[in-house]
Amino acid sequence: MWEYSEKVREHFEHPRNVGEVTGANAVGEVGSITCGDALKLTLKIEDGRVVDAKFKTFGCASAIASSSALTEMIIGKTLEEVEKLTNKDIVTFLGGLPKEKIHCSVMGAEALECAIRDYKGLPPKEREAEGELVCECFGVTDAQIEKAVRDNGLTTIEEVTGYTKAGGGCEGCHEKIQAIIDRVRAETEHKPVRKKLTNVQKIKLIEQVLEKEIRPSLRSDGGDIELVDVEGDRVMVALRGMCRTCAASEATLKEYVQGILRREVTDGLTVEEVQE
Amino acid sequence: MRTVYLDNNATTRVAPEVFEAMKPYFVEEYGNPSSAHAFGGLIRRQVEAARGSMARLLGAQDTDIIFTSCGTESDNTAIRAALRSQPDKRHIVTTRVEHPAILSLCQHLEKHEGCQVTYLGVDRQGRLNLDELDAALTDQTAIVSIMWANNETGVVFPMAEIAQRVKARGITMHTDAVQIVGKAPLDLEKVPVDMLSLSGHKLHAPKGIGVLYIRKGTKFSPFMIGGHQERGRRAGTENVPYIIGLGRAAELAEQNMVEENSRVLALRDRLEQGLLKIVPQILINGQEAERLPNTLSVSFEFIEGESILLKLSALGIAASSGSACTSGSLEPSHVLRAMGVPYTSAHGTIRFSLSIYNTEEDIDYTLKHIPRIIDELRLMSPYWDASMGSCRTAGFTE
Secondary structure, three states, X not given: OOOOOHHHHHHHHOOOOEOOXXXXXXEEEEEEOOOOEEEXXXXXXXXXXXXXXXXXXXXXXXXXXXXXXXXXXXXXXXXXXXHOOOHHHHHXXXXXXXXXXXXXXXXXXXXXXXXXXXXXXXOOOOOOOOOOXXXXXXXXXXXXXXXXXXXXXXXXXXXXXXXXXXXXXXXXXXXXXXXXXHHHHHHHHOOOOOOOOOHHHHHHHHHHHHHHHHHHHHXXXXXXXXXEEEEOOEEEEEEXXXXXXXXXXXXXXXXXXXXXXHHHOOOOOEEEEOOO | XXXXXXXXXXXXXXXXXXXXXXXXXXXXXXXXXXXXXXXXXXXXXXXXXXXXXXXXXXXXXXXXXXXXXXXXXXXXXXXXXXXXXXXXXXXXXXXXXXXXXXXXXXXXXXXXXXXXXXXXXXXXXXOEOHHHHHHHOOOOEEEEEOOOEOOOOOEEOOHHXXXXXXXXXXXXXXXXXXXXXXXXXXXXXXXXXXXXXXXHHHOOOOOOOEEEEEOOOOXXXXXXOOOOOHHHOOOOOOOHHHHHHHHHHHHHHHHHHHHHHHHHHHHHXXXXXXXXXXXXXXXXXXXXXOEOOOXXXXXXXXXXXXXXXXXXXXXXXEOEEOOHHHOOOOOOOHHHHHOOOOXXXXXXXXXXXXXXXXXXXXXXXXXXXXXXXXXXXXXXXXXXXXXXXXXXXXXXXX
16 A cells, blocks of 8 residues: 555545536546546636636545645636646645656646646647657657656656656556656766767777676676677677577667667767677 | 454465464474474474375375465466476466466566467456367477466366366466465365465465475476475475464365355355445456355446545455556556456456455445445546436445
8 A cells, every 4th residue: 555645645535626616617637547547627717816626536545635635726826826836736735645656746737737728728738749659558658758757857667657657557668768768868967078089998988888887787687798899889799698589689789778878988879789 | 443354365364273373383392394303303293284284175195285485486386397397398378367476477487588478368257268278288388377266356267177178288287276275175186287376374374384286296396496395396494383374274274164155155245235236337347257255356437446445444444456556557457457347447446355254244334334435436536427326325324
């Protein structure tokens, strides 16, 4: 069972503002029954101020608590104030959420955004328009994942799942999520311009990164990797152990090994497997 | 606050008789059964007596029983033994509804150790199609591992028929019988499985003790290597107090078998019928299949399982859910999905599992409080339409 804060428990047991506002002029609906949670938020906005808010939620305790908290946070506030509200504010208001449950607060923030667009007469956000679908189980795109990673400084797949649900189903997209994390981190952590490496320096650095970062993780799965040659930006390697027979070795090379080497050595590197 | 424990497929209360039987073997009778002296010899005889009790419960030979640390160890040992003793065979047949002790192991073997695995599906009631089983068996099949009864729905597979078909092809047959042992009479003289796993804590023995049954003549190779314990099939000093506790639990299970299949069954049916009568829009999973007498899987449509569990928990009622939100994974239970239970119901599934320690009062208390919980959550659900009706409390007034 999850460790919920007192405030989450209290809002779950005594939810505020359940129902639908009669004469609502802003409605936001997000989620779906397939995903396991959904929220319908109805608001009445008068003279630029939220005068009433109600919710209906299908979901777990933290989804219900997040929705209840959201209504309490926005009633009486001006539209300007409400527009600034983020999922983090909901989490703070609730005294924290388990990391696997952050997506409940994200759902609250999305419903609010959706309701405000409805009030302003803007079309609902087209998810498909923003990027390519990564997580098919929960319909999450690369753009959404990238935003969550960037905004919240996420570093692991589990964190991404906690924020966006992506990767929480069949887990088939974990490699793609990792690649997004690596890409965003590479951008944010390694902005400083690298000095040009000599060929010898480059080979040494590649050897070093393979030894320190890549091999331990491959070995933990019973595999291994060896550097065969470097020609310009082409890094030629041979796979050993489990990696040789593993069906996912191509992805390991392209997504994982190449990602790390690009981050640590130089952007233009490509990794290729060679047979000896 | 009253505690109503309806989560016996997760774990059971240690029977007071079992606890009493174990007590002398910590401080007083602490000898090592392998020792040559009389102090150890006495312990050895007690361990063998426990083995005998377990063998009787299963209709097995004493020498075919080895004690392990848990059901998961037994499962791992069985499958790996079949692979190791037949190195040329790399194919496994199992089902989509197994416990993670089998499912995760099979996925691991597939991913990292070059095995091919066939996962048999089930129908809407959770039943297997045995023609699909026949079709899945090949010359490359090292082992078939199929659970005897499902932990989430209680659906029982026709193990005698399954094992006969598998044995007719000369393939090793293993069953994870963790949920059925103690709940239904078993006779391994009539059911030709080669290996069977069980776990003590599901039948009123403590956590940390399990059994692997290995029929004489089965190709085997030990998992734990070391001393000569368990006739060289499982090294490691015997967990004496727990083995003795499990032996006592096996005796009690035999004695209680009639009660389990009459009184406990009647309580389960009382709960099931009560819910069907007072709560609209529910679904009993596996209702048309043969089920364990103690298990009830109910899908409450349009609401989510964790919310129901927390509200039950606040009233002292312990159950479990097939919902994802309690487990950390986001997909609802793999068992319900394999059965094709729609998402609308799968997320709101609760498993009630009873034991001989439950009473009629427990069931009536649960029936009395559930309607309010379900109504409350449904009123909150965007998918619920009030015209679908609220719970009728007739006959169960507060």
